Amino acid sequence: MKLFWRNGYQASSLSDLLDEMKIGRGSFYAAFGDKRHLYLECLNLFAERTSAIVQKIRDKHPPMDAIRYFLQHSLNHGEGSKAGFGCMAVNTVIELAGIDDELALAASSWLSKLQTLFEECLCEAGYSPARAAEYGAYLMLVNEGVRVASRRKLTRRQSLEAIDTALRLLKAAPR
Amino acid sequence: MKLFWRNGYQASSLSDLLDEMKIGRGSFYAAFGDKRHLYLECLNLFAERTSAIVQKIRDKHPPMDAIRYFLQHSLNHGEGSKAGFGCMAVNTVIELAGIDDELALAASSWLSKLQTLFEECLCEAGYSPARAAEYGAYLMLVNEGVRVASRRKLTRRQSLEAIDTALRLLKAAPR
DNA sequence: GCAATTCTGGACTGATCAGTCAATAATTAT
DNA sequence: ATAATTATTGACTGATCAGTCCAGAATTGC
Numbered sequence: 001m002k003l004f005w006r007n008g009y010q011a012s013s014l015s016d017l018l019d020e021m022k023i024g025r026g027s028f029y030a031a032f033g034d035k036r037h038l039y040l041e042c043l044n045l046f047a048e049r050t051s052a053i054v055q056k057i058r059d060k061h062p063p064m065d066a067i068r069y070f071l072q073h074s075l076n077h078g079e080g081s082k083a084g085f086g087c088m089a090v091n092t093v094i095e096l097a098g099i100d101d102e103l104a105l106a107a108s109s110w111l112s113k114l115q116t117l118f119e120e121c122l123c124e125a126g127y128s129p130a131r132a133a134e135y136g137a138y139l140m141l142v143n144e145g146v147r148v149a150s151r152r153k154l155t156r157r158q159s160l161e162a163i164d165t166a167l168r169l170l171k172a173a174p175r
Numbered sequence: 176m177k178l179f180w181r182n183g184y185q186a187s188s189l190s191d192l193l194d195e196m197k198i199g200r201g202s203f204y205a206a207f208g209d210k211r212h213l214y215l216e217c218l219n220l221f222a223e224r225t226s227a228i229v230q231k232i233r234d235k236h237p238p239m240d241a242i243r244y245f246l247q248h249s250l251n252h253g254e255g256s257k258a259g260f261g262c263m264a265v266n267t268v269i270e271l272a273g274i275d276d277e278l279a280l281a282a283s284s285w286l287s288k289l290q291t292l293f294e295e296c297l298c299e300a301g302y303s304p305a306r307a308a309e310y311g312a313y314l315m316l317v318n319e320g321v322r323v324a325s326r327r328k329l330t331r332r333q334s335l336e337a338i339d340t341a342l343r344l345l346k347a348a349p350r
Numbered sequence: 351g352c353a354a355t356t357c358t359g360g361a362c363t364g365a366t367c368a369g370t371c372a373a374t375a376a377t378t379a380t
Numbered sequence: 381a382t383a384a385t386t387a388t389t390g391a392c393t394g395a396t397c398a399g400t401c402c403a404g405a406a407t408t409g410c
Contacts (some may be wrong), residue, residue: 024359094269108327141320148319150270152283169344199389
């Protein structure tokens, strides 16, 4: 999953995957079907893991803080070394839209689900359902932007400041 | 350029390019060097064309309107059929970061230049230099988000509304 | 402890890839 | 008109790709 996440679908050759997994070709095809099928599984795993992260953050923090922490998560260059990977769903949409629409759609659908999680946080924070829907879409835009930005060679500070601005503007808006 | 823009670098095979350009292999290599070199040229062409679009819009509209029109541009499914292509620079950063850092950096640099154009508009609209810098970064985040969103199968309406929200929040902020 | 079953690795296949090159066609110069 | 130059083509190369398959290793059931 990490390899696909970092390098994308096409740039991850089967040999690369085998090296990373330390298994032989036969085992791979016996266990996972084919490259594409594994990618789909990894995409689902990414979605599950990310959902779990959101849940964990929501359990510990008030909803608006949770949104901030989620947007900031995995921007640190230390933790698990996933900085610079971006979001696997965003990466998939960009790389595979028009190339493999089924995979791109799966990724896009997960993003829609994440957007509803944003909406839930907003509702919980006292926003009206209509406003929650509107600002949920806004936060998805911000999220997509953050994940693109995290693949560029920008300082962590720059990313954090942009998130800060986006959330400060949101806070100033009526609930 | 259109083929690279729509399909990305890796998914555009040389045969695809030759079919699109309607030339033979030898002519291609005589004229463009190699696939990678052509991609870089296309990236530069994309940057030039986009700069020209920004200039054109700025000439016709007050600065804040110009920003809105730029963010909305090529979201229409009629005009030149570039809807769903996203931004070639964003696509390049996502696809090629870690794969071909030189190309990814070229794309990222152009995005930085675009960000300064946003800043110029903001200054022109009466924002202080400090605020213009901050909101320029914010607008780049929004831009990146919009270009990701435009590769998903969302309705044009959804994209426009998210842009609307992002700009309304900005307008409400102090200059 | 032995046999049946499952798992594993790596040689192999055909397809496709980017890039080369020499023969040919088109153009330009004289 | 003819020679020199330039442009174009598509067959060719070696590399790499995803996916197959079978022999041998490990595991399981009895």
